[in-house]
Amino acid sequence: MNAASRADAAIYPLAYAARLAGLDPQTAARWIRGYTFKHRGERRTSAPVVHVTSDNSPDGKHLTFAELLTLRLVRAFRERGLGLPAIRRAAQIATERYGVDNPFVTKSFRTDGRSVFLELEDRGKLRGSDRLLVNALTGQQQFREVVEPSLFKDVVFAGAMPEQWFPRGRDHSVVIRPDRSFGAPHIAGKGVRTDVIADAVAAEGRGEEAILAVARWFGLTEKEVRDAVAAEAEWQLPKAA
DSSP: OOHHHHHHSOOEEHHHHHHHHTBOHHHHHHHHHOEEEEETTEEEEEOOSSOOOTTTOTTSOEEOHHHHHHHHHHHHHHHTTOOHHHHHHHHHHHHHHHOSSSGGGSHHHHHHHHHHHHHHHHHOOOOHHHHHHHHHHTSHHHHHHHHHHHTGGGEEEETTEEEEEOTTOTTSSEEBOTTSGGGOOEETTTOOBHHHHHHHHHHTTSSHHHHHHHHHHHTOOHHHHHHHHHHHHHHTSOOBO
16 A cells, blocks of 8 residues: 555544544544433434544444544634534635635635634634634634644644644654554654553663663664553553543
8 A cells, every 4th residue: 555545544443542542432433423412301312423434444443644633623623612513614624715615724824824723714604712812823823722732733744635643742752653563653764663662661661771681672762652552552542531
């Protein structure tokens, strides 16, 4: 499979994608599949927020790299108080504007996404904190302060779409890219998977000697080993609901 086809392939099982995005798997599933709920005795349906194409994932349980990153950005909006209905409407506007299924992670949204929130504001139907946050996002500086740190400053683009993601920041050596190491987190430029490194350190007792030994075995620096161990430890923590 070449790099382009790998980028479009649904290679991340839902639970694994949720872990990488810092989410509880049940929350990720609701955002992808939608859910039903009762309101004043009536059963209602909440539509999906992240669009998973059937061609990419016939079983509906695997995500592409772009879909994984969309989970990450939706989480960032939710953490700042934006409700799912507002996020969903913004995604619909952006889809119409940019012509892609998951527009939040495109380079176009990075540079012009402020206009999506301007249109969302114009269309109305916003309440309370959603209105306040959307009003903030229509300002160029405020939009950059929310969106850039949330995702894009740690993403490398190839054309219009993301190619690499440094989940702990570019000052760390851990990278995720769909065309390397079968999409798994690994050390940039080396290709060694972070889970393999962390398991090796654990098997050797987790101390300084273990880190030095694993660095020698895999041809890594001590910092690269520490970055891998820290990343894997972070992904094992309880996730946002």
